[in-house]
Amino acid sequence: MKHFVLFTFIMLFASITFALPTISDMINNPDIYNGKFLTVQGQAVGSVMKRGNYAWVNMTDGSQTLGFWMPYSLAKEIKYTASYDFKGDLLTVEGTFVAMSLEHDGDMEFDVSKIVKIIPGGKISHEINSGRVIFLIVIASLAFVLWILKRKFFTSKS
């Protein structure tokens, strides 16, 4: 029992000490993370927006999304960003969390200095849902029959 308690304590301590903060952690606790050099993971979403020699890349942890400001030379390494058709690249980046950027009108942001790792995303194949197709045919047929009935036999007096 003593060993189990010790193991649990060590694991808990390790997870608190070494776990990467999530994007939601930073957004929800800006005072704790402000100005800290961190390693963060997230999926690139939307568009890579080039601004001069830099670029904005919005990244999500699945719950919340934050803007990552990085040199365009780093942003060019991103091949896929998440959309309906694509799974975005999963990036591990190093840099500084800024709770209120004076450079960017007070926005909360993460200034990236290095991309540590990229797990590439890719095309998502959306299989057509045959059950829904059948339901569509049935309900569309019903609507069509009702339309014919309405036109032929039950035209309103107005």
Added chain:
Amino acid sequence: MSKKIVYSDLKLINYHTAKIVETMGWVMAIPLVTALLFEEWNTAIDFGIGMAVSFAFGFALEILCRDHDEEMDWLHGMFIAAYAWLILTVIDAIPGYLSGHYASFLDAVFDVMSGFTTTGLVLIQRMYDLSIGMNMWRALLTFIGGQGMIVLSLSFLIGMRGGYMMYMGEGKSEKLLPSVTKTARAIWDISMIYLGVGTLALFIAGLAIGLKPVSALLNGLWIFMSAWSTGGFAPHSQNILYYHSMLYMLITMVIFIIGSFNFALHYAVMNKNRKEIYKNIETQSFFITVLITFTIVAIGLVRNNVYPNAVILFTKGFYQLISAHTTTGFMNIYPSQFGSWGTLAMVGITIAMLIGGSTSSTAGGIKGMRIGIIAKSFVFETKKLFMSPKTVKIQKFHNQEDIDLNNEIVKNAMVITMMYILSFVVGLIITLIYKYPIEKAAFEVASALGNVGLTSGITVPSMPDVLKVLYIILMWVGRLEFMAVIAFVAYPFIGAKRR
């Protein structure tokens, strides 16, 4: 006898509701075609199902109610407005629910009501992989909701009798032209002119901030539709923060300020009556209340030392204030950041949300007209205390023309304002039962009731279902300005008695 009368009334109501449901069925063709263009086959199927259900429901109701009465009175018109909005909210939630981005059908219904009422509170999840067709639909919900689904139906359907009663029931009162159908079309014409100009401006800004052309166009179109309707829906979960651009933010601010003005004011300006801008009681009221509420917000932010300099205070504080006052709900901060604003700034924003935009606009809230009337009446009554009893003075206000400020007008403004405050208190008490802090609860209730869409963080998919239903009702009540909803609730009791 009375039962027969009620039955025939129901036929009349359902017949017109059927027409409105069918109109919105046709609107679903737009996201369907968009989905086909971008090869989003499952999304196209979802909208196909939504269209088919709309038509099947509409045609079935039309057949059942084909021998309806021709005569429509005010109660019918008001009832139809409230009833049709509820039916549409449920049917039009089908494509969203099928998309798999909602935890429940109730969440999908919540977002549709939020879109129709141009509120902007959302329960949608994983917006980053939402299809283009679905984004188009969300923008259309808010754009059409802003002008009104009945306005849309009146514009395109021939043979909808009693249009003016339904039009009034939808929270609009201005008659720009002698016929209500022409007025409805004029509202659409005004919106379409701004749609072209606004989308172009946002498209160019989108290119300048690094969006690719197709993305810049789609984002520009969707953000315009949302801003003009004072809706607050955005195609990204970060809302306006996604764009990281002051230019984009400023353009949206111009659009939603213009969108919050009365359609009659737009019509007057387009007909070269530019003096109306500064003579109109609503624009005067808007600028005064913006000044007062921003002063409150600014003092609150300075006292709490929230922002390091005046530029950032203005960028964040003023944008959020105007977004709240026009009942738009665009956000350039994260909801959790409201936590650092302090009570005074939150009170300032909450007051702005309750005041809202102009009557007969896409905005919600108590409305500038009523605030202006009550303020003028208060000043006038105070002045009268110091006048000789023999003095006869008539107070006037300007809205397209000079109007005598009589007791009837003041009473109507007071009644609606009291109903807003009463609904706000009821909503606040119910929200507080779930143990939310009072400033957050007041903020969220004002946001739902005023059709604003800013959130203090209460509106999330995991919130209690009771609050989801409560906010759906508040959004609906706030958008239709009570009368239609009162008619809807009271109809079973007074419907038969009135004859």
